[in-house]
Amino acid sequence: xxxxxxxxxxxxxxxxxxxxxxxxxxxxxxxxxxxxxxxxxxxxxxxxxxxxxxxxxxxxxxxxxxxxxxxxxxxxxxxxxxxxxxxxxxxxxxxxxxxxxxxxxxxxxxxxxxxxxxxxxxxxxxxxxxxxxxxxxxxxxxxx
Amino acid sequence: xxxxxxxxxxxxxxxxxxxxxxxxxxxxxxxxxxxxxxxxxxxxxxxxxxxxxxxxxxxxxxxxxxxxxxxxxxxxxxxxxxxxxxxxxxxxxxxxxxxxxxxxxxxxxxxxxx
Numbered sequence: 001x002x003x004x005x006x007x008x009x010x011x012x013x014x015x016x017x018x019x020x021x022x023x024x025x026x027x028x029x030x031x032x033x034x035x036x037x038x039x040x041x042x043x044x045x046x047x048x049x050x051x052x053x054x055x056x057x058x059x060x061x062x063x064x065x066x067x068x069x070x071x072x073x074x075x076x077x078x079x080x081x082x083x084x085x086x087x088x089x090x091x092x093x094x095x096x097x098x099x100x101x102x103x104x105x106x107x108x109x110x111x112x113x114x115x116x117x118x119x120x121x122x123x124x125x126x127x128x129x130x131x132x133x134x135x136x137x138x139x140x141x142x143x144x
Numbered sequence: 145x146x147x148x149x150x151x152x153x154x155x156x157x158x159x160x161x162x163x164x165x166x167x168x169x170x171x172x173x174x175x176x177x178x179x180x181x182x183x184x185x186x187x188x189x190x191x192x193x194x195x196x197x198x199x200x201x202x203x204x205x206x207x208x209x210x211x212x213x214x215x216x217x218x219x220x221x222x223x224x225x226x227x228x229x230x231x232x233x234x235x236x237x238x239x240x241x242x243x244x245x246x247x248x249x250x251x252x253x254x255x256x257x258x
Contacts, residue, residue: 007223010202014231017206034206035182042178042199095195100179107183 001044001053006094009045012053013037020057026133032108033062033128039101040066040124046091048122062128072120080106080114145169145254147211147234150190154248156213157237159220161229169210172254174246178203185209186257190249192242196220200235201227211235215242 001008017034025033037055044051044066051068073079079086080102087097106112109126116122148165151158158165170188175181176195185191187208193200196218204212211234214220220228220235228235238245 014205038206095176095178098177098179104183
């Protein structure tokens with residue numbers, strides 16, 4: 001994905017949502033995956049110098065790996081605070097940059113990990129576990 | 145309540161070419177912050193906003209909103225309208241401010257939770 005590519009922002013998430021619907025994933029899972037995916041996509045467009053967005057869907061989980069070319073997040077704890085944003089005035093005027101992106105992703109994910117640093121590459125990984133209605137088995141997951 | 149009732153009672157302008165106004169409206173939400181709408185608007189909501197750019201369509205589509213209502217007499221950008229038509233997102237408009245429009249929708253019985 002390209003930096004500042006607002007024209008296409010959201011298309012990956014829309015495609016993912018449509019695919020999950022076709023596969024009859026539970027509505028709550030689709031809702032959470034769509035929100036988290038959209039926020040991650042928008043983050044790439046607003047904040048990064050471009051990057052890669054990957055997701056993988058299996059019956060028991062939806063996993064995302066989002067990597068960028070920088071510029072890196074100097075203070076991740078600050079970035080995780082709701083309401084904190086480094087977005088430009090122009091971007092805020094468009095309704096982005098409310099400082100809700102990363103917290104929204106974390107809220108909707110079952111696993112969440114972000115690594116970054118000043119002048120470094122940011123890698124965001126998150127996962128949504130899929131529980132199918134009527135399935136009483138306890139899911140077993142290998143932790144990262 | 146359906147979109148057609150709301151559109152008639154509030155004299156809304158229709159920007160979408162062939163909108164299916166029989167869609168049910170389950171709730172309402174007013175915000176110009178896209179992340180806020182992503183996090184908090186309910187499915188089947190009408191969304192009141194002054195944002196007119198393309199990302200409005202992505203949010204409305206992902207959240208499966210009933211329709212977007214542009215407030216204060218704003219009109220969608222051409223690219224927004226094109227994308228909305230492609231994705232089945234309905235865009236309506238009103239000369240009212242978001243405050244007045246939300247008030248009128250509230251008195252029609254609409255709430256932020258469906």
